Amino acid sequence: MSGPANPYRPGAGVPPPVLTGRDDVLARFERVLEEVSSGEGQRPWAVTGARGVGKTVLLLELLQRAEDAGWVTARLEAGPPDSLAAALTRALYVPLRRALARGGERGGALSRLLTVFSAVRVTVDSSGRLSLGVDVDAAAAGAQLDDDAGLHRLLHALGLWVRDEGRAALITIDELDAAAPADITALNRALHLLGQDDLPVPVHVVVTGNPTLLAGLARANPYAERLYVLHQLGPLDDAAAAGALTEPATHLGIRWDPAAVDRAVAESWGVPYMVQSIGSFAWQVRAGESISLPDVDAAVGLALAEARGMHLARWDGSTPAQQAVITALAALGGEAPLAAVAERLGRTERSLGRVRADLVARGVIEGREGRFRFTVPGFAAFVVENR
Ligand SMILES: Nc1ncnc2c1ncn2[C@@H]1O[C@H](COP(=O)(O)OP(=O)(O)O)[C@@H](O)[C@H]1O
Ligand SMILES: [Mg+2]
Structure with a gap:
């Protein structure tokens, strides 16, 4: 069927055309944006949920909102081969270069942060400004931070720098369950120490993982259960699933028959991946300007066959x-x-x-x-x- 391009986005970490059903957590994040910026400490967040429930795309939305608010952001995915420190070093490379290009002054919080990146070649040009060597090996730099306290030093130095700039930072770590146990311990300890500062640095960390993530974190460090604010993502409720199906189509002049929406919502069980997948197949098989019940029945069969992953x-x-x-x-x-x-x-x-x-x-x-x-x-x- 030709016509407007298919708006649905089944996949892993692919942002949906309309992110529905997450208003509560997004409203809480808006408060975090305000409170962290104004110097109030916030416990890190742990976002948990089964595969396909929408953890990664929620992180992307949080990152976007933080960037819109002028924050420095770093997006990490846990797991081999990088340690968390190496991944963080790599993720901070671009924002740091940008800051240096704008003219970071010597001796300030920025240069303190750079000295934490001890393997990063720091040069001073004739105007006294710092610049990063272009051939920085971020992984090697991170590796030097792999002792227990390295991650804390890095996050703390990052916090002092962004505070100096009148900004804040958001670090997201997707799929934390995949991190090495030593990394998880180091992260817990770093966040624990950051939270104990009298004047907390404006750094907010959001991690994601399986529904059992928090239990795993607590095995590494018993206090971890109280360290994180837990957000358990579940299936979309019926209204949110219906909105995720109909809103993108309406924008493009395609109508869902009410019975078709109801059937698609019921067959998706509210699982966001299934909502996108059924929507996408229904879009493909439809014959005209509207999506009918038979379209959805065909789409459900195709979507189920593809849900193997x-x-x-x-x-x-x-x-x-x-x-x-x-x-x-x-x-x-x-x-x-x-x-x-x-x-x-x-x-x-x-x-x-x-x-x-x-x-x-x-x-x-x-x-x-x-x-x-x-x-x-x-x-x-x-x-x-x-x-
Ligand atoms: N709130 C939502 N509304 C609509 N679609 C969503 C929503 N959350 C996730 N999706 C869709 O579900 C699929 C899985 O999302 P993803 O973030 O990869 O899940 P997870 O990281 O939990 O495995 C993607 O196709 C994404 O577009
Ligand atoms: Mg994911």
Whole structure:
């Protein structure tokens, strides 16, 4: 079907045409922007949720808002090969160069920050301004900060510099679960120390991870549970899912039939990735200026066939004991009382308590009126067909 380009954006970390259903967390972030700028300390944020729920695109929105407010921003993704310090050094390279190009003065907070980047070649030109060598090896610089206190030194020096400039900084760390345990400990400790300053530096850190992230952080440092403000992202409610489907189309002169919207919302289970995927296929298969119920039915089939990545992530991230429960629940159609799952496995309900709790904590299953079901559509069929 030709016409306006498809506005929907199924994928990983691809911003949707309209970000719906996150008004509360965005309103809280607006307060953080004000309070951190005015020198009030703010606990770092931990944004958690299962894959496909919209953590990365929320981070992108926060980064955009911080940039619009004039903040220095750095976007990190945890995980090999870089340590967090190396990733942060790399991410700060561009803002630092920009600051230097504007004429950073010697001796100020900026040069203190630069000395923390000890491997960064700092040269002073004839006007006494600092400049960064163009051949900076950010990874090598970060590696020198890999001792326990390095990350704290870097964040603190960054904070002093942005405060000096009358600004603030936002650091986002996506998929923190992928970081090395030593890195997680160093981050917790750094944030803990920053939070203890009498005059906290204006640096706000937001990390994301699986629903079990906070438990993992607390294993590294018991105080971590109280260190972070937790934002648990869940599925979109019906109105938000409907808005995510209809608003982008309306802008382009394409109408969703009300019955089609209702069906798409129901079949997506509010999972943002599925909302985008169903929207995208419905857009492709539609025959004219509107999207009908049969369009959505076709789109749902196509979207489920393509949800393999999301399904695999849930399966692969599960322990053998969890996979046994998943397999039993899938064989029961994806929704059943725990007693039925236990019976199928020849186990007692009680003995499954721990596994069930872990699966709920990971966002793989959810409890509803004494029954359990998977949190994403199509997972039961995926497991039956592939396992
Ligand atoms: N609030 C939202 N409204 C509409 N679409 C969303 C929303 N959040 C995420 N999406 C879409 O869902 C998909 C997954 O988002 P992503 O941020 O990659 O999830 P995660 O990082 O949690 O795995 C993307 O296609 C994105 O455009
Ligand atoms: Mg992500």
